[in-house]
Amino acid sequence: MTSVPALSPVPTLSPATRVRRTPFSDRVEACGVTAYTVYNHMLLATVFRSVEEDYKHLCQAVQIWDVSCERQVEIKGPDAARLTQLMTCRDLSKAKYGQCFYAPLVDEDGGMVNDPIILKLDEDRFWLSIADSDVMLWAKGLARGYNLDAKVFEADVYPLAVQGPKAEEVMATVFGDKVRDIRFFRFEKMAFEGHEMVVARSGWSKQGGFEIYLDRKELALELWDQIWAAGQAFDIRAGCPNAIERVEGSLLSYGNDMTMGTSPFDCGLGKYVNLEADIDFVARDALQREIDQGLQRTICHLLFSEKLNTGVFENWSVFDKAEQQIGKLTSGCDSIRHGAFLAIATIAKEYWQNNETVFVQTPFGSREARIASFPME
Amino acid sequence: MTSVPALSPVPTLSPATRVRRTPFSDRVEACGVTAYTVYNHMLLATVFRSVEEDYKHLCQAVQIWDVSCERQVEIKGPDAARLTQLMTCRDLSKAKYGQCFYAPLVDEDGGMVNDPIILKLDEDRFWLSIADSDVMLWAKGLARGYNLDAKVFEADVYPLAVQGPKAEEVMATVFGDKVRDIRFFRFEKMAFEGHEMVVARSGWSKQGGFEIYLDRKELALELWDQIWAAGQAFDIRAGCPNAIERVEGSLLSYGNDMTMGTSPFDCGLGKYVNLEADIDFVARDALQREIDQGLQRTICHLLFSEKLNTGVFENWSVFDKAEQQIGKLTSGCDSIRHGAFLAIATIAKEYWQNNETVFVQTPFGSREARIASFPME
Incomplete structure (x- = not known):
């Protein structure tokens, strides 16, 4: 168990060119x-x-x-649609101008690279409105390796x-x-x-x-x-x-609730995994294998019985009544709507049962919580 | 000209799982x-x-x-050496166990992706000790696209x-x-x-x-x-x-002094561009083209005549006496050794002349500075 970070006085963020300012x-x-x-x-x-x-x-x-x-990763050129599809398990073949496509990007091991909204601006031009990882580098690597005719850059x-x-x-x-x-x-x-x-x-x-x-x-x-x-x-x-x-709104955060160590299935994003579609994407084999072997994990909310007066700065381990570790808690806060600490966690699928009691190792010791569905009803 | 950031009170850094803590x-x-x-x-x-x-x-x-x-991007497997070489313009063919290789990573457009130290741990195993960009994603994209037998992951x-x-x-x-x-x-x-x-x-x-x-x-x-x-x-x-x-030590910082918009030549790293070597790397054509067309920019120090009591949070424009923009200042500080503001800048090569006076648009208005060699003598 790691200790609680000493946040008094709270460290400031050092400004630097590398940590880019915005026009606003x-x-x-x-x-x-x-x-x-x-x-x-x-x-x-x-x-x-x-x-x-x-x-x-x-x-x-x-x-x-x-x-x-x-940031908008722009993909442009004759092979733009093919490259964009290679990166996501969601079927983009019917994507139309004017639609925002939430699309998990998944690597060849089935791990999530990002979860952008994809905007199809033209038949040969896409914006990937990304979460926090350098998707541009992955797209450039794939484009080069597959010898695709597509320009990849961060749009202004x-x-x-x-x-x-x-x-x-x-x-x-x-x-x-x-x-x-x-x-x-x-x-x-x-x-x-x-x-x-x-x-x-x-x-x-x-x-x-x-x-x-x-x-x-x-x-x-x-x-x-x-x-x-x-x-x-x-x-x-x-x-x-x-x-x-x-x-409270069950919005997942890449880097917190999803990482390269979690698959879209782990994150409750199975409906965006279109293995039935006749499309080519790099994660296909890994995600098919995951289904064949049986899905292991699921995402859920955990509702505590009290406030904890903290955020979550490192994953907290989640245990069942037999003290068996069944998952990890990745985000949480004192919910105003519920008047108690509300969290997002990934747990072994077999343990998913609404209202079931689990035990969470917080920085202040073990606390009880109840499993709630995701998104919350 | 952008205004000076209002840094009083200085914003704190919000803790989150996504901004990972370390074992220390x-x-x-x-x-x-x-x-x-x-x-x-x-x-x-x-x-x-x-x-x-x-x-x-x-x-x-x-x-x-x-x-x-x-972070250490580990590349491991029969094609590890080939993949690592693809990413850098520095000849790794003679790399030996026990050496730290400073190696610019460069994309197909000649832009810098990162500047890690590469450690060859074995014939089929490398660590790239990286600066601030998701090199792992680029390596994974290339490995997949070129169908290479190499595992890429962030080592623990x-x-x-x-x-x-x-x-x-x-x-x-x-x-x-x-x-x-x-x-x-x-x-x-x-x-x-x-x-x-x-x-x-x-x-x-x-x-x-x-x-x-x-x-x-x-x-x-x-x-x-x-x-x-x-x-x-x-x-x-x-x-x-x-x-x-x-x-003061002329140590470049990726994201500040080097970006995907600068080539290794721009950053004074020409000696690590081994176009003469019989090696395959994705930036070869772009870097050869840059040489053929004539190198455009160079890195230098700029020494001011006074302290400025600030850091550099956005690039500052650099001008010659005729008010022509000749480059940008990317890092700087009040130097203790020199008793005045010392900076790192990228300028048009034709303007490089030791001790030449230039004008820098700082957040406080235009200031004179003198060009000094990089690294500083």
Whole structure:
């Protein structure tokens, strides 16, 4: 058992060119960001006032999020579709312009490389809006090795999210009423200051909202400022993906709940594994073998009976009543909705039984929790 | 020109499983780390007391550095040598067990992917001790695409560095006098608590020292504690790569001074581009083309006439007397040795002339600086 990190005083994050700022960073800092993380070698805000206060505001008003760190890996050229399909187990053959495809990227061992949203911009052009790993390097390696005619690069695109129940009102003020017609996980090109860019109804919260794929950096502050002005009537604040809201909303986080050591099946993403489709992807054999041998693990929520007043900074081991280790807890927080600690864990499939009691080795000792379905009902 | 980041109050770094702790993190925190960065999805300390105080101590005593974030990408199997060579422009054909090979990894466009030290552990087994990018994904992509028989994975290895003029004394106390026989950029297997592990005379400072490639996590705290005890006679402190010492020492940093947008020639690494060798690497055509078309850029130091009381958090543009942009400044600090701001910059080759005056657009306005050779004489 590792000890609790000594977080007082809390270490700061050293600035450096390598930890890239974004076109919106000046505004994020002017709005009083108090904590950052690093995501795809770029700054991502994690807290403004407090995680709890940010949460309550997100659930009732509207926030503007600098999610530039959702880098776009652009794949372009005659073999772009083939290369993109090689990387994911999800069948992209019927993908159409205007759809956002959540797609696990899986390696030849069946391990998850990333879980981007894929946007098909044209027959020969895709954006992979990635989580935190250098997908570009994998794509470049595959393209070179398979001798594919596809260019792979990080596009000069900086997503800005508008999230919360009032997001549509704010977006309609800036982009016009037609933004209301965009359906969930669909995108349209929308004009801003005469420049067309991709706007999707998506975002890493369950409060509703949009993501604007800003592909003209020079418009960044003007875009922020117009959204900010439009949001004044709705108590807009700067915000960021919220640790509590995303766990309550059963949103998985790559690097936390999914890693190269977990398969899409382990993560409850089996519905995106299209082995029945006539498509070529590098993980096919490994994922078929996993099915043939019988799936081993499943993802679940664990609900504790009390608050723990901490986050999860390393995996915590999960045990059954016989003190047998059955899995690991990968994310968690004191849930506001449940009034107790709520977690995401991966456990041996045979142990999955709703409401079953398990024991978690926390930094403060063993604690009881109950298994709950994922996503939570 | 972007504005200076508002760093008061300085944002903290949010802990999360995704930003991995190391087997030494408890000791690093007990020793009072005050700032972190994230490097290869892992914590790396950047400051303990202050960058200046840490610098002075490093230059006169000995420090223990948790550099676990120097992840080891292990390449193993019949095609391991071929795959490793594909990734780098440096001729590895004569690499021998016991040598540390500094090797730029370069993509098919001639852009730098990383600049690891490569350790040949056996004819069919290599470690790439990497800087901050997911080299493993690129290696896996190439291995799959070229259908190579080589396993690529992140080894369970956590480097610990002992750096400073007293490093050899401390190491000899822990590992015995034979550690003194290890030459610069060579490694030997050394026993600790009955377990043999790789110990190299290397490290990311110019003060001398060693890196211990701990490959048995359970020994981490015992190793730290024995070094700590042995160091008491030499005023040992916990430390980390130092922003001032590394710029003064002309040590390049991947992600800062080198990126996928720069070639090894741009970074002054031409001597590691072995186009004359009969070896196969993916960057060959691009690097040959760069030579044929004439090299465009060079790396240099820029020495200012005064201190600036800041670091470099975004590239600063460099101009000649005619206000023509000639390059960009990528790292810099107030040098203690020079009593003025010292930087690393990439400039158009035609402008390289020692002692030439240039103008740098800093966050505080334009400042004069003089070009100095790299590495500094």
